[in-house]
Amino acid sequence: MKPNTLLNRVLRARYGDVLWNGIYRNNPSSTWKIIQNGADFLFPVLRWSISNGEYVDTFKDIWILDKTLDKWSTFVSIIENNYNKVSDFITNGSWDIDKLKFCFGKLLIDLILSIPIHSSQPEDKMECIKKISGKSVAAIIYEKKFNAISEDETYKWRKKLKLKPKIDMFWWRISKNSIPTFALLSYRRLINHEGCPRGCLDTENTDHIVRRCFFINKVFKLLEEWNFGTPEFDSVEDCYQVLSRLANINPFLGNLICSVIFYCYKSRNQLIHGGCDDSCYVIAYRAVIQSISSFKNGLIRENWNANQLFKLSKSSWLPPPLGWIKVNVDASIFLNNSTGIEGIFRDYKGRGLAAFGFHTIHWDIAQKELLAILSLRDLIKDWMLEAKGEMIILNAEDLKKNGLVGDRAMT
Incomplete structure (x- = not known):
């Protein structure tokens, strides 16, 4: 920037000394609109090089790493509005540790103390965040702008x-x-x-x-x-x-x-x-x-608003009474005689409390259904016995077909 040019002096007198504050006046000139639009694109890829900190906003400008403090996940405590500028933390050309301790935590203070103060500069200056990326400023701006608004591919x-x-x-x-x-x-x-x-x-x-x-x-x-x-x-x-x-x-x-x-x-x-x-x-x-x-299909509203679970019809699973625990057990057999036994404990709202499953080798599905029921003896815990009751619903079609159990549930 050339501060002594006529355009510079006119714009500063009308719009202020700081270009990066993003303040828009009523009916701004075309020149100011163009400059401000360029500043909006440049601001995310630039950071301040500190001289005296008079132009640098403590929370809205980038001067620590690559983000403004108001977008950081960090620990900051501001009690008074006396520290809005970075210059408030500088005394005699160096960082004032007492003032930093008043506002920031130890880790942030150590990070701020590592930031050099360029006292030889007449005022604070902007510098590119990525100095040796090998990209032009236009390429850095494009990457920053359009990556931020890219479509969510997930x-x-x-x-x-x-x-x-x-x-x-x-x-x-x-x-x-x-x-x-x-x-x-x-x-x-x-x-x-x-x-x-x-x-x-x-x-x-x-x-x-x-x-x-x-x-x-x-x-x-x-x-x-x-x-x-x-x-x-x-x-x-x-x-x-x-x-x-x-x-x-x-x-x-x-x-x-x-x-x-x-x-x-x-x-x-x-x-x-x-x-x-x-x-x-x-x-x-x-x-x-x-x-x-x-993947629920709906709610069984007449049964305490219990969830209707995936691929389970209203006739095959209903929630137990209030305060009860319900367990469903089943067994399956594969062509290679590998059998699986599984079960799940649920409360009256259909929420899972515990589940179990194990493998065995057998050829008779009816015996495996019975084993699934008998396995509950080793799986029921003391806290389950504190419920008002315990209902065991058998999903054992083979047992029913063979007459080993009735159509009513065992309780």
Whole structure:
């Protein structure tokens, strides 16, 4: 800029000294509109080089790393409006530590103290954030502008998978790289470590919380034992490709993968905030129940508003009375004589409380149905006996056909 030119002096007298404040007056001139439009595009890719801090807004301008303070996930405490300019924190050409301590935390203070003050400059100047990127300023502006407004490529498959709102929001945040992983918090100078809180010898980034954590691998392995085979992937981008494909051919399995990763991350948050990490079994059955309920057909309104679960008709499953716990058991047999026995405990609202399943080798489905019922002796817990009652509904068509059980439920 040339401060002594006639145009410069006229614009400064009418619109002020700071070009970057974004203030628009009534009926501005065409010249000012063009300059202001260019400033709007330049502002996100420039940062301030501090001289005296008089032109730099503490919270709305970029002078620490690559973001303004009002867009940071950070710790700032402002009690009075006396620190709106960076110059308020500078005394005799150096940072005033006492004033910094009044407003910022220790980590931010250390970061601010590392910012040089160019006392030789007559005033604060703007400089490009990416100095050695090899790109022109126009290319940097284009990348910054249009990446920010690019179409959400995950929206289509997220919609097809019928994710619950909280899970859908979680995956949208992953697509925007806004999950506060330890790697992201360390980059923002909020913590001084990047390792996984579960003890993995790996950096906790987005790829880690999606697949690379050993805990998530254990949950997926458990689901494979329950005959929920999931495709292999190793990163977020690979996961997007898998979910996009499953959205068209098997949306239930895609929903299950999203639910597992969500509940693993939720359990991780419990752990770092002083709670306990949920077990693999708890997360697995929560994810299965969540995915089933995502494909519900409606509500049974005359039965305490219990959810009508996926592929279950009103005549095949009804919720138990208020305060009761209901368990459904079943068995299946494959052509190679591999049999699977499974069951699930639910409350009067249809919410899953516990689930079980195991494999055996046998040829008679009727005997396996009976074994499924007898296995409850070892699976019923003390807290279940505190319910008002316990109802066992048998989904055992072979037993009924053979006359081994009646049409009424065993209670």
